[in-house]
Amino acid sequence: MTQPVAAIILAAGQGTRMKSDMHKVLHPIAGRPMLHHLLGSVAKLAPAETVVVVGAGREQIEASLAGSAVKFAVQAEQLGTGHAVQQAEAALAGFDGDVLILYGDVPLVSDGTMARMIARLHAQDAPAAVVLGFRPADPAAYGRIVADADGGITKMVEYKDASAEERTVDLCNSGLMAVRAADLFGLLGRVKNENAAGEYYLPDIVMLAAADSRTSAVIETDAWEVAGVNSRAELAGVEAAWQRQRRGEMMAAGVTLIAPDTVWFAHDTAIGRDVVIEPYVFFGPGVTIAEQAVIHGFSHIEGATIGQGAEVGPYARLRPGAVMGKKSKVGNFVEMKKAVLGPGAKANHLTYLGDADVGAGANIGAGTITCNYDGFFKYRTEIGAGAFIGSNSALVAPVKIGENAIVAAGSVVTKDVAADSLALVRPPQEEKAGWAKRFRAAMMARKAASQS
Structure with missing residues (x-):
């Protein structure tokens, strides 16, 4: 990677399904807050900038990262992933390089996968964006990616807006992306919220780039690596995935x-x-x-x-x-x-x-x-x-x-x-001959008298 790298980590969600006073991204995996897992992987890329987008419960996250070089951006209203990434624009003012967009509640993505995303961004076909895809056992309500044999993206669509045919596609969008800083915020400024949820979707930048005759690409990873955490059950699932991986490494x-x-x-x-x-x-x-x-x-x-x-x-x-x-x-x-x-x-x-x-x-x-x-x-x-x-x-x-x-x-x-x-710190042993026999006899007589 010859270009400098910045990371934007989205952590503004309220995490209401966790039913917790602790911010969702601070819940631990293997004894370490999940956000810190992700930051540890990011650090291996030696990023020029790391920006964490915070919102509800921001004080907890800021306290957790006190003393670090991380910058913070605030998303006061949760208006979608595209809107969240936009909040990091001021923190990255003047930055000219590649931007990784990550999620604080998707903690297991490795530095190797991040490096592959950046490398694909600089492939000969120079895609406008690189999306990290995966094929889960149950695609459920994930957004879908329609791609050609070479990984070129022909369409990305959120599940709520997908047709019945598009929902049969099993290549899903993890939400993680790599985009050049020179392209990112210009594309985000054109994103509209004309969809079923009324939100500004980050994946829309792929289709906006396509409208400019610029292709984007998808690379794939295993489903466990991009598993997200929105509930205690999902937290346990991600913990189990991490443990399986570490046992194998050991x-x-x-x-x-x-x-x-x-x-x-x-x-x-x-x-x-x-x-x-x-x-x-x-x-x-x-x-x-x-x-x-x-x-x-x-x-x-x-x-x-x-x-x-x-x-x-x-x-x-x-x-x-x-x-x-x-x-x-x-x-x-x-x-x-x-x-x-x-x-x-x-x-x-x-x-x-x-x-x-x-x-x-x-x-x-x-x-x-x-x-x-x-x-x-x-x-x-x-x-x-x-x-x-x-x-x-x-x-x-x-x-x-x-x-x-x-x-x-x-x-x-x-x-x-x-x-x-x-x-030798104990009293000397003393023995009283016949004492136990006399004691038992007296107690047996006493017990017999009480029962008569």
Whole structure:
């Protein structure tokens, strides 16, 4: 692409079918607002300008993009897609290049598809506009594209205005376009609203260009890539499409997914080769997993870094700030938060490690918790390399357990423990001979008397 590129993203609709106080385009796909997905793809083209057309709920969108280089244009009245694009004219004053027209609620279109649209705009036949088409299983009420064998568009028509014969065409209009800036706003200025909906349709610029003896072209993509979101059900459908795509990418990159459909990735999940992921694992944002790690089933992981050869779960929860060193292990019903587990260290079951540093090779017994919160402030626990923490121990932070120290089972540790020491914090065991027998006899007699 030798010409500069600008992107106009339409996000002015009210999204009433979402039944939400959150703006439609800010609903997340894989833990990331759908508008941000689209902007991420646009950014790969290094656009000279990006303009988001806002309307209802604009404050939410503007706050979401605060600090970015995005420009905003306001569509005060929703009078159709052509009218929406017109609102970006002032923001692109002086821009001379190619313009991509995208939709904030169509988040999965890739930078590769955008690049194909721009490339087609500069093909030898120099079309006035390039339209992105698709062939859905059910064309439903989509606008139709009538095109020749070479992709030249002979007619574009909205479903409401299409004839019965035109409605049999299965090539549909996604709404996405590429147009030269020198052509776009001049054509838009000629668009009329003489149609069934009384709106100014963006696709009308294709037929206006045809009236000037200029052809336009269509290129095609898969239906999932241009799926739009207007309801919670459609949001779930787009999420599912994104997940299917990412699972395929992960497996192609060398990750084993034993039951792919049960694994849920975030937009930024990064996984190394030869990692094995068992069924029913959920990744929130911010997870990085090194090579050869194993993630057992029913684990929930977000904001965590998992080292080479580490083992997680089953039924483990890693929260933001959890770091697992090489060949470390957390087992079933273990939770970590802002905690570092050193290389080879283990917490095999029923443990909470919060605000903690665990040294290499340390072993954390079942039922151990780091008591990191006093109701007002958080404190850290430090466990030295090679230390052994006995089962059902409570480490009351701030506290340090020295290297190779042993904390006896059932201890409540409130003071630092020196390296190589044994900490035994529990009352001495006392035994009263015959007490249990006498107690049972007395209780049985009492129960019998109450029933007589």
